[in-house]
Amino acid sequence: MKPIRTAVFPVAGLGTRFLPATKVVPKEMLPIVDKPLIQYAVDEAIEAGIEHMVFVTGRGKDIIEDHFDIAYELQHTMEVRGKDVSILDGTRLKPGKSTFTRQQEPLGLGHAIWCARDVVGDDPFAILLPDEFMHGSPGCMKQMAAAYERLGGNLVCALEIPMEKTSSYGVIDPGKRDGAITEVKGLVEKPAPGTAPSNLILPGRYILQPEVMKILETQEAGAGGEIQLTDAMAQMIGKQPFHGVTFDGRRFDCGSKTGYIEANLALALDRAEMRDGIREMALRLLNE
Numbered sequence: 001m002k003p004i005r006t007a008v009f010p011v012a013g014l015g016t017r018f019l020p021a022t023k024v025v026p027k028e029m030l031p032i033v034d035k036p037l038i039q040y041a042v043d044e045a046i047e048a049g050i051e052h053m054v055f056v057t058g059r060g061k062d063i064i065e066d067h068f069d070i071a072y073e074l075q076h077t078m079e080v081r082g083k084d085v086s087i088l089d090g091t092r093l094k095p096g097k098s099t100f101t102r103q104q105e106p107l108g109l110g111h112a113i114w115c116a117r118d119v120v121g122d123d124p125f126a127i128l129l130p131d132e133f134m135h136g137s138p139g140c141m142k143q144m145a146a147a148y149e150r151l152g153g154n155l156v157c158a159l160e161i162p163m164e165k166t167s168s169y170g171v172i173d174p175g176k177r178d179g180a181i182t183e184v185k186g187l188v189e190k191p192a193p194g195t196a197p198s199n200l201i202l203p204g205r206y207i208l209q210p211e212v213m214k215i216l217e218t219q220e221a222g223a224g225g226e227i228q229l230t231d232a233m234a235q236m237i238g239k240q241p242f243h244g245v246t247f248d249g250r251r252f253d254c255g256s257k258t259g260y261i262e263a264n265l266a267l268a269l270d271r272a273e274m275r276d277g278i279r280e281m282a283l284r285l286l287n288e
């Protein structure tokens with residue numbers, strides 16, 4: 001079986017839910033404590049053994065490319081001042097191991113992924129949606145890569161949420177369940193309230209076979225008038241193995257303000273040097 005070497009990060013979204021913060025700064029660059037969301041996603045991919053990072057960007061997203069480049073002036077100045085530059089380790093992607101391509105029009109997640117087709121080529125690949133922050137050890141993609149070694153085919157991360165929230169997500173029609181693995185019998189994007197086949201949603205982590213690109217090529221617009229990745233994946237069910245993997249870890253929906261603030265609080269509480277101060281501050285604020 002071919003290992004997963006390439007990850008696609010769709011980062012072309014306008015981030016309107018975080019305006020005015022995201023007027024100039026891409027939402028993927030918003031920090032959780034002190035590291036931008038996009039870097040958590042890249043670190044997660046690297047941990048899973050993925051080597052090549054493909055960013056599907058859009059206008060105004062150039063600083064994402066700068067973030068993963070060398071910052072010679074900053075590094076030099078820090079070194080002259082005797083400051084530790086190791087904090088920047090991990091922000092530089094390996095030479096020749098990243099690609100930035102633009103989705104020129106906001107035609108949907110499926111279209112964004114299709115924009116990476118030439119880079120992905122004929123190999124299976126991963127997709128990580130950076131505003132879905134998956135926090136755990138091992139990371140979500142590493143857990144999925146381990147499942148992929150056993151199962152092959154196509155894998156999506158599967159997450160249980162309250163039924164009444166399913167209409168905002170891609171939803172799984174589940175078959176047999178064996179531990180963390182659920183057979184996927186069907187997929188539906190943003191089902192109307194009351195019609196979801198289950199409360200198992202897609203929280204933005206995928207390992208897919210390259211055939212999905214061919215399907216996306218002719219994919220019609222679906223939910224919300226957008227070309228949906230979920231619709232293209234649904235067409236592969238029955239033709240190739242398709243499973244859901246339940247992530248053993250914590251998920252924060254950083255596409256929402258509440259989820260974003262929760263992620264910041266949770267990660268700050270995880271830091272030994274911040275824990276007591278944050279706890280005290282949170283209790284004080286709650287009592288005000």
Ligand code: G1P
Binds near residue numbers: 109168189203255
């Ligand atoms: C996208 C996908 C959806 C998935 C969600 C996860 O929706 O289309 O299937 O469940 O991300 O956050 P969006 O949030 O872009 O509307």
